[in-house]
Amino acid sequence: MTRTELFGYSPNSEYQTSVAYFSMEFAIDQSLKIYSGGLGFLSGSHLRSAFELKQNLLGIGMLWKYGYYDQVRDKDNNMVPAFVQKDYSFLEDTGIILSVPVHSAMVKVKAFLLRPETFGTAPLFLLSTDLPENDEVSKSITHRLYDPNEATQIAQSIILGIGGGMLLDQLNLQPDYYHMNEGHAVPLNFYLYSKYQNLTEIKKRMVFTTHTPELAGNEEHDFSLLKEMSFFYHMQDHEVKFVLGLEGDKFNYTLAALKFSGKANAVSKLHGEVAREMWGGYDGICEIISITNAQNQKYWQDSEIAKSVEENNEQEFFGRKKELKSMLFQHVADQTGKLFDENVLTLVWARRFAAYKRADLLMHDWERFEALLKLSKYPIQIIWAGKPYPEDKGANQIFNSIIDKTRKFPNCAVLVGYELGLSSLLKKGSDVWLNNPKMYREASGTSGMTAAMNGAINLSIPDGWIPEFALNGENCFLIEPAQDSLSEEARDRKENANLMDVLENMVLPTYYDHPKKWFNMVQKGFKGVVPEFESARMAEAYYKQMYQQAN
Incomplete structure (x- = not known):
């Protein structure tokens, strides 16, 4: 699939730089329930404006079988969550199936495509593990957005980051920039490290948007669990600590993303001040500027x-x-x-x-x-x-x-x-x-x-x-x-x-x-x-x- 076939339009001359935009959720249309809230609303508007401006940008996300959840009422009129299977005839099955290592086993991942003309957005690839080739645990990785199980959450990041990186290689699309919208896609960096073997080369290509203005809200897990789950792709945990200058037993997604990226942004001027104060004491992090969020x-x-x-x-x-x-x-x-x-x-x-x-x-x-x-x-x-x-x-x-x-x-x-x-x-x-x-x-x-x-x-x-x-x-x-x-x-x-x-x-x-x-x-x-x-x-x-x- 060539870039021209994918986009259906030629990018404007001022937006020739190619970008792959990774996000765990995208709010594109009421009929496509793969988002929870503001992060998705933001990424959805971004893809709409990228389409309107004819930018050379594509999205990579996840196809959530049960979405986030459906809000319904119980017999007492209270709100309760319901999980209902979602089917989308407007998504194109690309036929591309990837093998992504999770827990030292290979999980099959299929890529679906939302074409630009469907809802007026930049092209969006959505990844699913709900395939007959996978066991029930592997299938469940893409069942629920923000699954409460810790191991499933980690696996979701692996599929988004490593699976998304593999997909771009399979399509022979080498973007000038990889953009992580929040830290969920941080395993992408370990996939790229296996190619470049050099942090500097990754920093040339990686940018990051942080949305969370409090330390406790930034996702982190034990190094030992992440290593066991193949989160670091082919790197060992001691190599990760050495390359990124990390210490301790916990791996923080946001801190790692700031160390892998050439530049990062907060999502308002006030948040920029908060983020620089939060992370400024760490060595090796990139510059954090402010680009205030907006809507279409x-x-x-x-x-x-x-x-x-x-x-x-x-x-x-x-x-x-x-x-x-x-x-x-x-x-x-x-x-x-x-x-x-x-x-x-x-x-x-x-x-x-x-x-x-x-x-x-x-x-x-x-x-x-x-x-x-x-x-x-x-x-x-x-x-x-x-x-x-x-x-x-x-x-x-x-x-x-x-x-x-x-x-x-x-x-x-x-x-x-x-x-x-x-x-x-x-x-x-x-x-x-x-x-x-x-x-x-x-x-x-x-x-x-x-x-x-x-x-x-x-x-x-x-x-x-x-x-x-x-x-x-x-x-x-x-x-x-x-x-x-x-x-x-x-x-x-x-x-x-x-x-x-x-x-x-x-x-x-x-x-x-x-x-x-x-x-x-x-x-x-x-x-x-x-x-x-x-x-x-x-x-x-x-x-x-x-x-x-x-x-």
């Missing part, structure tokens, strides 16, 4: 909302927003039996569900929360949605506690099935997009970008990408962070109070009493987010800043 406007934005904002047509904007709210509220009614009103301000909290993102911060002062829901002068409707990791008991408990606590309120709804389709409905149908993570824990966050593209106003803590965008009271509403010196409980209490103050004293009165000012904020948010946080800017930045090192 063509995919996410409602064209009528865009037209009304660009033409300064306030009446058209509010009319279209009501139509979009009506579409969302049909979904709310179907899931929850609650009828929402298109004339009422609708606040949405929706994103990957993790404890640090604090979906329940609004409820910290329960009496004040109840009073907010009963305001007659400034009524409000609130929707929550998101997917917790199925084995994260704490996050799942928070999710179901919100369902339980808000069951009696006709103006509160918790939705399941948070995937691309529902995410789009929520962003188009919301008036206010709430983002209140614990400070310095959100590397970037991108949901607020696509909300702003659809005329929603961000109500946010100034974390991740927000400081690069926010003009408080002009294009968004900021929640003042509490002092770092306070205890976690005291910070939650203070930031809840700050959130409620802004909501009661600024957001609601502006929406109901000053619609012209509201529309003006929408316009400024819209202009502030595009093109700066549109993924064409990001895809171009990667070519200019990451793929142009001197060889």
